[in-house]
Amino acid sequence: xxxxxxIILVLFQLLTIASAxxxxxxxNILYASISLLFAFLGVAIMFLYAGADFLAGVQVIxxxxxxxxxVLFAIMLTSWMxxxxxxxxxxxxxxxxxxxxxxxxxFLYQGAQHLASRVLRTVPPDFEAFAFSxxxxxxxxxxxxxxxxxxxxxxxxxxxxxxxxxxxxxPK
Amino acid sequence: MSFLDxxxxxxxxxxxxxxxxxxxxxxxxxxxxxxxxxxxIELLLNAASINFISFSKFRTAAIDxxxxxxxxxxxxxxxxxxxxxxxxxxxxxxxxxxxxxANLMRN
Numbered sequence: 001x002x003x004x005x006x007i008i009l010v011l012f013q014l015l016t017i018a019s020a021x022x023x024x025x026x027x028n029i030l031y032a033s034i035s036l037l038f039a040f041l042g043v044a045i046m047f048l049y050a051g052a053d054f055l056a057g058v059q060v061i062x063x064x065x066x067x068x069x070x071v072l073f074a075i076m077l078t079s080w081m082x083x084x085x086x087x088x089x090x091x092x093x094x095x096x097x098x099x100x101x102x103x104x105x106x107f108l109y110q111g112a113q114h115l116a117s118r119v120l121r122t123v124p125p126d127f128e129a130f131a132f133s134x135x136x137x138x139x140x141x142x143x144x145x146x147x148x149x150x151x152x153x154x155x156x157x158x159x160x161x162x163x164x165x166x167x168x169x170x171p172k
Numbered sequence: 173m174s175f176l177d178x179x180x181x182x183x184x185x186x187x188x189x190x191x192x193x194x195x196x197x198x199x200x201x202x203x204x205x206x207x208x209x210x211x212x213i214e215l216l217l218n219a220a221s222i223n224f225i226s227f228s229k230f231r232t233a234a235i236d237x238x239x240x241x242x243x244x245x246x247x248x249x250x251x252x253x254x255x256x257x258x259x260x261x262x263x264x265x266x267x268x269x270x271x272x273x274a275n276l277m278r279n
Binding site for chain 2: 001003006007009010011013016017020021023024029032033036039040043046047049050051052055058059062063066067069070071073074075077078085092093096097099100101104105108109112113115116117119122123124126127130131133138139142143146154158161162164165166167168169
């Protein structure tokens with residue numbers, strides 16, 4: 001990868017982290033869901049750089065085009081945008097923030113970085129070529145080959161979720 | 173190793189995944205708004221996808237991690253649809269979407 005490509009990837013990683021911070025800490029739920037859209041976009045670009053071009057497209061279509069719009073619809077249907085009652089109070093943030101910063105984040109960080117260092121000792125020789133080859137064909141063959149049973153299972157799950165969502169949202 | 177190599181390699185990918193997972197946990201615990209809890213869950217699932225994708229590139233250079241990430245995306249979409257249906261139902265019954273007010277399994 002060239003230096004310019006790396007700088008672009010780092011910028012999108014920073015965009016992801018900044019948007020995720022807004023998602024968690026913004027008191028206004030509308031701003032939080034809009035910034036979730038940018039977090040999804042940054043994750044899609046990270047997928048693209050890691051050789052998952054098909055996954056990046058699916059991420060944009062399903063998350064940005066589907067889930068975010070669904071969440072925005074739910075917000076518009078359930079509350080007025082600037083209703084004070086639904087804003088989260090800063091005072092209740094202290095305990096979860098301390099627990100996460102000093103209880104969870106150090107362990108996750110140490111574990112992940114240690115794992116990365118161990119994995120990189122046996123790195124496959126052709127991973128740069130893997131990252132820049134098209135994947136749609138391979139994903140399709142894997143879905144209808146090795147992963148046929150999970151694929152069929154997930155179609156049943158989607159049908160169940162669809163029927164369940166319609167039944168839950170029925171009028172009284 | 174320069175910062176750019178660190179950030180665009182496996183360490184950087186796992187670092188972003190770690191941050192997203194921590195922020196998702198904080199959102200799930202701290203938000204009183206049910207939709208905010210849902211946003212935190214989406215962040216958690218994205219962190220898991222990032223880890224699958226990065227190990228798929230840097231460890232195996234094979235397609236399997238991407239298939240798992242695809243299943244995660246599908247499950248997240250189904251979960252979001254059901255969760256939003258539950259939130260709309262809660263709003264219709266209780267006139268609020270405060271997670272602390274949802275204290276009954278039946279109406």
